[in-house]
Amino acid sequence: MKKLQLDGAGLGLRRELLFPLMAEVPAAIDFFEISPENWLELGGKRARDFRWFTERYPFVAHGLSLSIGGPDPLDIDFIKRIKQFLFNHHIRLYTEHLSYCSNNGHLYDLFPIPFTEQAVRYTAERIRQVQDILEHRIAIENASYYAASPLSEMDEAAFIRAVVEEADxxxxxxxxxxxxxxxxxxxxxxxxxxxxxxxxxxxxxxxGHDRDGPDLIIDSHGQAVIDPVWELLAIAYEQFGLFPTLLERDFNIPPLAELLVEVQQIESLQNKWRNRYLKQSA
Known part of the structure; x- marks a missing residue:
């Protein structure tokens, strides 16, 4: 597969952070991510500020509304607008959730796709259609979900493997x-x-996430990352090698200095893995 021209540690670009980041982007931040739906229609100063960033730093677009597994037809006009947006801002990667968010209109939430062979074929075909329009490969994110479908025929991991393989x-x-x-x-x-x-x-x-009970946590992106999640990331690097990694924070956004501590934690884990790999290769 073609190597993605992106590496290091990143931070989601939020409008609350534009001013402090334009004053100085800390060295630990190698790239930014945005949800294109929140930036497509910008005009005036906001658009100029966004262009200032995309002219200087690598970007990833992480979509919210493609509804890749949904029953509604794909919004072809929207995908073409995304294509132009990615081109205009030299965005390195477009990703979406392995879920759906529409059924006779937008549902304003992400819902799980039943883990079935039929859903594998249906979802993979839609991903291929998006890739054909964009003229490049996209990435699909394993999604959080709170109620498992009674229709499922396989487990979540098998479903993810089947979809990404069939969709290429x-x-x-x-x-x-x-x-x-x-x-x-x-x-x-x-x-x-x-x-x-x-x-x-x-x-x-x-x-980060919010805990609503001993057996229920909500993927809120509104808290600091906890140790078990950092440990999973370290295991992922050990198992699969390094990949560019971003800190998501969408709510209760603290000052940039606090977010930077977590971006530096990503950087530290990446450096630890890299140094260990170099020693093993020597």
Missing amino acids: CWLHLDVNNIYVNSINHGYDPVAFLMSLPGERIVYGHVA
Whole structure:
């Protein structure tokens, strides 16, 4: 597979962070991520500020509304707008969730696709259609979910493997989503991680979550990353090698200095893995 021209540690670009980041982008931040739906229609100063960043730093676009597994037809006009947006801003990668968010209109949430052979074929065909329009491969993210479909015929990991293989797309690995699902659905997160197709991982996320009970946590992206999630990321590097990894923080956004500590934690884990690999290769 073609190597993705992106590496290091990244941070989600939020409008609250534009001013401090324009004053100085810390060296630990190698790239930024945005949700294109939040930036497509920008005009005036906001558009100029965004262009200032995309002219200077690598970017990833992480979509929210493609609804890759949904029953509604793909929005071809929207995909073409995404294509132009990616081109205009030289964005290195476009990723989406392995889920759906529309059914006779947008549902404003992400819902799980039933883990069935039929859903594999249906979803993979839609991914291939998107890739044909964009003229490049996309990455699909393992999604968090809170209620398993009674229609499922296989487990989540087998479904993910089948979809990315049939679609011939990349895998966007969200280690927080693995941890969230492992608590909510009672499985071993390390075993799940090890069962994924590592050769297709090109990008990663870490994030925080909120605990609503002993057996229920919510993928909120509103808290600091916890130790078990950092440990999963370290295991992923050990198992699959380095991949660019981003800190997601969408709510309760603290000052940039606090976020930077977590970006530096990604950088530290990457350096630890790199140094160990160099020693083993010497």
